Amino acid sequence: MQETITGSGQLKINGEPMNISFTVPKGLCLPEALLPDAQRFANQLTDVAVARVERSGHRISCAKGCGACCRQMVPISPPEARHLAALVEAMPAAQAGEVRARFKSAREVVVASGLPPHGPAEGDQAAYRAFGISYFGLGVPCPFLVEESCSIHPDRPLVCREYLVTSPPAACGALGSGQVKQIPVPSRVWAVFSRSTSEDGGLAWMPLIEALDYVAETPAPEPVRTGPQYVEALLKELKK
Numbered sequence: 468m469q470e471t472i473t474g475s476g477q478l479k480i481n482g483e484p485m486n487i488s489f490t491v492p493k494g495l496c497l498p499e500a501l502l503p504d505a506q507r508f509a510n511q512l513t514d515v516a517v518a519r520v521e522r523s524g525h526r527i528s529c530a531k532g533c534g535a536c537c538r539q540m541v542p543i544s545p546p547e548a549r550h551l552a553a554l555v556e557a558m559p560a561a562q563a564g565e566v567r568a569r570f571k572s573a574r575e576v577v578v579a580s581g582l583p584p585h586g587p588a589e590g591d592q593a594a595y596r597a598f599g600i601s602y603f604g605l606g607v608p609c610p611f612l613v614e615e616s617c618s619i620h621p622d623r624p625l626v627c628r629e630y631l632v633t634s635p636p637a638a639c640g641a642l643g644s645g646q647v648k649q650i651p652v653p654s655r656v657w658a659v660f661s662r663s664t665s666e667d668g669g670l671a672w673m674p675l676i677e678a679l680d681y682v683a684e685t686p687a688p689e690p691v692r693t694g695p696q697y698v699e700a701l702l703k704e705l706k707k
């Protein structure tokens with residue numbers, strides 16, 4: 468068992484004071500060690516955003532059983548891919564088999580459509596948006612969507628935690644029409660996490676449906692940074 472270290476403090480993010488704490492390995496580790504704290508942090512920021520929206524008289528329309536947004540392309544970072552792959556690996560064999568089959572068929576639909584399953588080149592925002600809309604048009608459910616609910620809710624990716632809307636549920640079925648009113652969050656933790664854990668400081672991501680293939684084909688890197696170094700990088704990235 469690796470020795471851990473805890474640090475806490477207060478941050479102001481977009482004018483919002485926030486108490487944060489991180490418990491991470493003291494020594495060298497892989498960036499996924501930071502994920503539980505990053506998930507909690509994303510939840511905190513989303514709570515702040517929801518409170519702000521509700522104070523202005525609006526209501527979040529997302530509800531259990533509405534999986535419309537779970538047919539969108541879900542961007543995740545490599546450490547999140549490894550986390551999801553480990554989650555599938557730890558499932559009972561029958562459940563893991565079903566999830567793997569859903570990953571496979573989702574990927575096959577995307578490949579058959581002519582879209583690159585790994586997404587467009589990094590940094591091209593227009594291509595990213597166009598890819599997202601075309602992907603949604605395929606109607607491919609997330610492999611973790613079961614009976615229109617997230618089957619891995621406590622472990623869902625960072626970006627899923629940050630996506631809430633105030634528009635009517637029907638609007639989510641018309642992505643790209645301008646009808647979806649997504650609530651603004653003070654900071655996009657998924658992108659901050661991705662940039663701060665990427666070795667070259669860039670935004671490293673893949674569509675969620677690539678996660679299992681990516682992990683099977685890409686050996687996990689050697690740990691090169693300590694837990695506190697990852698926290699420092701994340702806090703630095705947040706301030707940008």
Ligand code: SF4
Pocket residue numbers: 536537538541609610611612613616617618619620623624627
């Ligand atoms: S991980 Fe869960 S919340 Fe995220 S898209 Fe998949 S089913 Fe939906």
